[in-house]
Amino acid sequence: MSDFLLDVQHLQVHFPIKKGLFQRTQGHVKAVDDVSFSIAKGETFGLVGESGCGKSTTGRTVMNLIKSTSGQVLFAGENLSALSSKEMLTRRKDLQMVFQDPYASLNPRLTVEQILEEPLTAHQVGDAEERKRTIMRMMEVCGLNPAYLKRYAHEFSGGQRQRICIARALILKPKLIVADEPVSALDVSIQSQILNLLQDLQEEFQLTYLFISHDLAVVKHLCSRVGVMYLGRMAEIGTAESIYTNPLHPYTKSLLSAIPAADPRQKRERILLRGEVPSPSNPPKGCAFVTRCPSAKDICKHERPRVSKVEDDHLVACHLFT
Numbered sequence: 001m002s003d004f005l006l007d008v009q010h011l012q013v014h015f016p017i018k019k020g021l022f023q024r025t026q027g028h029v030k031a032v033d034d035v036s037f038s039i040a041k042g043e044t045f046g047l048v049g050e051s052g053c054g055k056s057t058t059g060r061t062v063m064n065l066i067k068s069t070s071g072q073v074l075f076a077g078e079n080l081s082a083l084s085s086k087e088m089l090t091r092r093k094d095l096q097m098v099f100q101d102p103y104a105s106l107n108p109r110l111t112v113e114q115i116l117e118e119p120l121t122a123h124q125v126g127d128a129e130e131r132k133r134t135i136m137r138m139m140e141v142c143g144l145n146p147a148y149l150k151r152y153a154h155e156f157s158g159g160q161r162q163r164i165c166i167a168r169a170l171i172l173k174p175k176l177i178v179a180d181e182p183v184s185a186l187d188v189s190i191q192s193q194i195l196n197l198l199q200d201l202q203e204e205f206q207l208t209y210l211f212i213s214h215d216l217a218v219v220k221h222l223c224s225r226v227g228v229m230y231l232g233r234m235a236e237i238g239t240a241e242s243i244y245t246n247p248l249h250p251y252t253k254s255l256l257s258a259i260p261a262a263d264p265r266q267k268r269e270r271i272l273l274r275g276e277v278p279s280p281s282n283p284p285k286g287c288a289f290v291t292r293c294p295s296a297k298d299i300c301k302h303e304r305p306r307v308s309k310v311e312d313d314h315l316v317a318c319h320l321f322t
Helices: 055-062 087-088 112-122 128-141 147-148 156-169 188-205 216-222 240-245 250-257 299-300
Strands: 006-018 026-038 044-048 068-073 097-099 176-180 208-213 223-228 235-238 309-313 314-316
Touching: 006 055, 006 097, 006 112, 006 208, 026 044, 026 055, 026 208, 026 223, 044 055, 044 216, 055 097, 055 176, 055 208, 112 128, 112 147, 128 147, 128 156, 156 188, 176 250, 188 216, 208 216, 216 240, 223 240, 223 250, 235 240, 235 250, 240 250
Parallel strands: 026 235, 044 208, 044 223, 097 176, 176 208
Antiparallel strands: 006 026, 006 068, 223 235, 235 314, 309 314
16 A cells, blocks of 8 residues: 555545525435545546546545545545644645636736745745745746746636646645646647646656546546546546456446547447436436446346456446456
């Protein structure tokens, strides 16, 4: 376990549904429902799935921005879920987050210099001169012109804003970065630049990434291991190579079939799923995917499948493999 920087064990995040005059709890939205995975030091772990599957909630719970209902989030062996807000503040230097929307994640009232200096001041890192040198260095490695320091966020393009967000996340020299769909709000021409920047920074600063995305092509390019989520549960975990060349779960197969082929002349069988995703407030009793699975058996309706090891470092939660 010492090789794992992050170890998420049986994580659950349930949000209460309150109704009526007295706001009594009538049920719960099971946004994350018993999710487990581990990330090794220096690794990029991709978390993928449809919108609403719980991947962003998982990322925010790892950061302790959302409190878990149960389970553990172990960072370097320490249970973050058990820390108070004051105790968590001292750990923030080691865990940083890059959000999806660079327009909403920067304070419009602050200049770039103030945005980058704020975390250094909050954690009392260095004196004024040292902070200035750190800011200039971070501007350089993130591909930002030092002349931009006195400008405000609204004066930049989406790609430049995301570079500022990355610089802000890196300036405290964290060990883990949770990147929540960091390129989905950007133009396609800019996405590759930001992805290449993330890769270069990982090598230079020995970073570990939890990369959350719905773009399977991006995940294949960037991640060494992948976890596939469906309706708050983990459907499949494996190396990127094993997931993309030999998907086991029917849901994973349907997701991969939707990736556009590089050669338009290449024929690929598209697996179309019928039905709607069940409500996370009332998930199926058995397998979460049973209402849409073309290979569902009777046991799938009544018994929840356990995550089992099928191959080396390839796990799947499906009754077809138990």
